[in-house]
Amino acid sequence: MGVVIPLEDNKNKQASVKPLVDLTLSDMERVNQLILSKAGSDVQMIPEVANHLISSGGKRLRPMLTLAAASMFGYEGDGHIKLATSVEFMHTATLLHDDVVDESDLRRGKSTARTIWGNQASVLVGDFLLGQAFRMMVDVGSIDALDVLSTAASVIAEGEVLQLSVAKNMETTEDDYLQVIRAKTAALFAAASEVGPIVAGGSKADRNALKSYGTNLGLAFQLVDDVLDYGGTSSDLGKNVGDDFREGKITLPVILSYRRGTPQDRAFWREAIEGGASDAANLEKALGLIRRYGGLTDTIARAKHYGTIARDALAPLPASPWKSALVEVIDFCIDRVS
Incomplete structure (x- = not known):
């Protein structure tokens, strides 16, 4: 079931990721070549599993953030290519692991690796990709970049x-939930953005600006994803609508609705989420x-709040096409619910 949720400030043209895609196009071609190279192995199952997910059509937003964040500070080497590839491998590894933990059957509209090759292969190939990511970080030779990305891996x-x-704990608070998504999603967005000025030799202020941008963009991105699970379509999500509900995930739309509901409503949520009564009727x-109870509209309001913080983080930086593209990405992430 789809639902259109109007956004107050969505009166102009729809925001797009295209400016960022266009600016990073040549570098992303190099990233994609390196992805294919580093996903290779003499163990046949490794490239099969890795390429199944790598080639499944994701926008690769996180590595584009790394490329843009390096280029906006004038970087001209090739270290950002390796760091961007490392970021994408870290993301891919977490997806492989997530699908096992969540017992997911669909990812980006395709069967998950775990349904084809099994849980063990998915976990181990994820580990292989993490290993390759760290090898590329070491190749770049930046201790600061290695520190940021390795810390992000631990936080994730x-x-x-x-x-x-x-x-499946209905007493989860909004603060608990934000702690989860800050670690699971925002940490990699933050690291992907911060390593750009690091490799480009940017200042501490530059690093802090991009880190704040990435953190708050990641929070907004995840909040919108959680809205789409209850108000989008499978094509929006790349997974089945309602998967979070069926898996008993406690997301902000659920938290708000549970806390604002009547005792009877809260009893329903406990039965559905904690008791596993997650059929189509429920x-x-x-x-x-x-x-x-406004669970979707208020979650969107939270996302827009974090989007504003991300925009303000970039405000002191000089105007450039890179900065404009990064700002438009904020609106693009939030406009996915319109």
Whole structure:
């Protein structure tokens, strides 16, 4: 079931990721070549599993952030190519691991690797990609970049464990939820953005600006993803609408609806999420409750709040096509619900 949610400031043309895509096109071609090269192995199953996900049509936003963040500070070497590829491998590894943990059957409209090759292969190939990512980081020779990305890898893993600890727990607070997505999603957006000025020799202020931009963009991105799970389509998500509900994930639309509901409503949520009563009829009821209590519109409002912080983080930086493209990405991420 799809739902159109109007955005107050969406009166002009739809925001697009195209300016960022166009600016990074030649560098992304190099990234894609390096991805294919580094995903190779004499162990046949490794490239099969890796390429299944790598070639499944994602926008590769995170590596584009790295390329843009380096180029906006005048970087002319090739270290940003390796760092961008490392970022994409880290992201791909987390997707492989996520699908195992979540028991997901669909990813970007295709069967997940775990449904084709099994959970063990998915986890191990994810580990292989992480290893390759760290080898490329070392090749770049920047201790600061290695520190930022390796720290992000640890934080992402912590976020996965934290999400497990709050799964199917209706007493999860909004603060708990934000802690999860700050670790699981925003940490990699932040690291992908911060290593750009690092490799380009930017100042501490430059690094902080891009880190703040990436963090808040990542939070906005994930909040919109959580809205789309209840108010989008499978083509928007690349997975089945309602997967979060069926998997018992506690996301902000659910938290808000649970806390604002009647005792009877809260009993329904406990039965559906904690008790696993997540059939189609209960999904429809959940959608109705989320709309009734403003779960979608208020989650979008939160996303727009973080988008504003991301925009303000870039404000002190000199005007450039790179900066304009990064700002438009904020609107693009939020406009996905329009």
